[in-house]
Amino acid sequence: xxxxxxxxxxxxxxxxxxxxAIFTIGLGLAVRALIAGDLQADLFDQIDVARSATMVGEVLxxxxxxxxxxxxxxxxxxxLVGMRSVLILSALGYVVGSVLVLMATLIDPSQLTxxxxxxxxxxxxxxxxxxxxxxxxxxxxxxxxEKTHRLNILHAWWPAGIVIGGLxxxxxxxxxISWKANLIVLxxxxxxxxxLVTRAEFPVTERVEMGVSYKEMFHQLLRSPGFFIWxxxxxxxxxxxxxxxxxxxxxxxxxxxxxxxxxxxxxxxxIFAGRHFAxxxxxxxxxxxxxxxxxxxxxxxxxxxxxxETPLFAFFAATLWAIGVCYFYPxxxxxxxxxxxxGGALMIGLMGFAGGLASYSLLPWMGALFDQAKLKAAGxxxxxxxxxxxxxxxxxRVASVESFQIVAFIPLILLPIFGLLWARENxxxxxNE
Numbered sequence: 240x241x242x243x244x245x246x247x248x249x250x251x252x253x254x255x256x257x258x259x260a261i262f263t264i265g266l267g268l269a270v271r272a273l274i275a276g277d278l279q280a281d282l283f284d285q286i287d288v289a290r291s292a293t294m295v296g297e298v299l300x301x302x303x304x305x306x307x308x309x310x311x312x313x314x315x316x317x318x319l320v321g322m323r324s325v326l327i328l329s330a331l332g333y334v335v336g337s338v339l340v341l342m343a344t345l346i347d348p349s350q351l352t353x354x355x356x357x358x359x360x361x362x363x364x365x366x367x368x369x370x371x372x373x374x375x376x377x378x379x380x381x382x383x384x385e386k387t388h389r390l391n392i393l394h395a396w397w398p399a400g401i402v403i404g405g406l407x408x409x410x411x412x413x414x415x416i417s418w419k420a421n422l423i424v425l426x427x428x429x430x431x432x433x434x435l436v437t438r439a440e441f442p443v444t445e446r447v448e449m450g451v452s453y454k455e456m457f458h459q460l461l462r463s464p465g466f467f468i469w470x471x472x473x474x475x476x477x478x479x480x481x482x483x484x485x486x487x488x489x490x491x492x493x494x495x496x497x498x499x500x501x502x503x504x505x506x507x508x509x510i511f512a513g514r515h516f517a518x519x520x521x522x523x524x525x526x527x528x529x530x531x532x533x534x535x536x537x538x539x540x541x542x543x544x545x546x547x548e549t550p551l552f553a554f555f556a557a558t559l560w561a562i563g564v565c566y567f568y569p570x571x572x573x574x575x576x577x578x579x580x581x582g583g584a585l586m587i588g589l590m591g592f593a594g595g596l597a598s599y600s601l602l603p604w605m606g607a608l609f610d611q612a613k614l615k616a617a618g619x620x621x622x623x624x625x626x627x628x629x630x631x632x633x634x635x636r637v638a639s640v641e642s643f644q645i646v647a648f649i650p651l652i653l654l655p656i657f658g659l660l661w662a663r664e665n666x667x668x669x670x671n672e
Contacts, residue, residue, distance in 0.1 A: 245381070249440050253381055260330075260370040260373070260374050260432055261370065261374060262403075263429055263432060264371075266403060267366075267400070268397075269503065274421055274422075278295060281348075285348035286350070286353060290610060292609040301364060304364060305362065305365035306591070306598075306599075307599055308364075308595075310588045313368060313372035313588065314588020314591075318453075318583070318584065321441060327433060328365075328366070329366040329368075329369030329373070331433075332363060334429050336366065340422055342355055344419055375572055376588075378393050380444055383445060386573050386577055387574070397510075398508070398510040398511040400428075404421070409501075446584065463579055469574060475597070476533075477567070477593070477598060479563075479650050480567050517573075524661075525661060527574075533564060537560055539556075540558070541646055541647035541650070544556040572591075613637070617634045
């Protein structure tokens with residue numbers, strides 16, 4: 240390894256391009272949230288109105304499937320192919336995936352349309368997973384002394400991407416520019432990432448630096464039962480944060496009568512700011528303590544979001560949710576990176592895989608609940624098709640509440656687990672003193 244890999248200039252470049260990569264996947268989430276309703280109205284309603292929301296849930300879930308697949312396999316081989324190659328493939332996934340969705344809008348709505356959108360979202364999901372596979376162990380390697388803090392700053396650029404994407408989407412709508420332009424916007428940072436990646440020198444991962452072999456890395460996984468507690472919890476924390484983010488525009492537009500993207504922008508502005516203070520909060524509360532407090536706020540925030548009837552009440556509920564989920568994802572990654580360094584990129588990647596797997600399962604379920612609820616409220620498919628615009632709005636509102644509300648229970652399930660972990664760490668700290 241050359242000295243240039245850890246020079247201040249190269250380390251800063253690596254951190255900047257990592258932030259840009261995370262920004263890109265946040266922008267991707269905003270774009271998907273923005274265009275979900277357009278995909279349903281312009282494409283999927285024309286294919287099968289009875290299943291259109293389910294189809295939206297399925298293509299959104301395809302993103303999480305790609306994310307999970309890449310993390311499952313990519314985290315085990317990233318040391319072989321190199322972080323540079325993974326990031327190049329990730330950027331290409333966003334470019335090609337966006338092109339496929341644009342192609343779907345150029346043909347008459349049919350099963351092929353659905354397949355193109357599904358493939359496009361799957362490719363962006365693979366790109367998303369590749370970003371996580373490369374950047375998380377990269378930052379943990381170049382900032383060994385402050386992993387949780389730096390990982391929180393890194394993942395602050397996820398909500399930054401969502402905020403910028405949301406604002407750009409609103410601007411495009413105001414200027415009466417087609418929603419398809421959002422996909423072109425998504426390609427721009429991906430192309431810039433391709434340029435920056437070619438200019439940086441990449442280190443090997445921390446696990447390789449420590450001289451831990453592949454065999455020992457897998458042994459570390461098998462002899463660490465505590466890791467699987469974190470793995471299970473990751474499924475819940477990611478779902479509590481990401482699933483509502485993908486559904487919030489569609490749901491709140493129907494529930495509150497305002498564009499839910501404003502709530503998404505507001506929430507992610509809070510998360511962007513909050514993640515820069517993670518280091519001091521972890522020092523004060525510990526990682527399980529911070530996660531426990533997050534669940535304590537996220538559960539009522541999600542429930543209140545589901546029953547909000549005015550914009551003011553929606554923003555109040557969103558504040559609770561935002562503060563609650565603010566530190567979930569990067570703090571979970573930091574907890575594992577600090578506790579199991581010999582597990583390398585594998586254990587960090589498996590944490591992301593847990594979140595992708597959970598969201599992949601939940602999003603189609605939310606879509607199916609939405610479809611079932613709207614048909615039930617209308618009195619059947621024929622009755623739904625016969626409704627006027629005002630009646631459709633009322634039916635969709637009922638369906639939105641039911642499909643969104645279920646997620647509120649997830650932080651409640653995690654609350655006692657993080658509470659026990661926090662109590663255990665406090666007990667150990669007392670004994671050591």
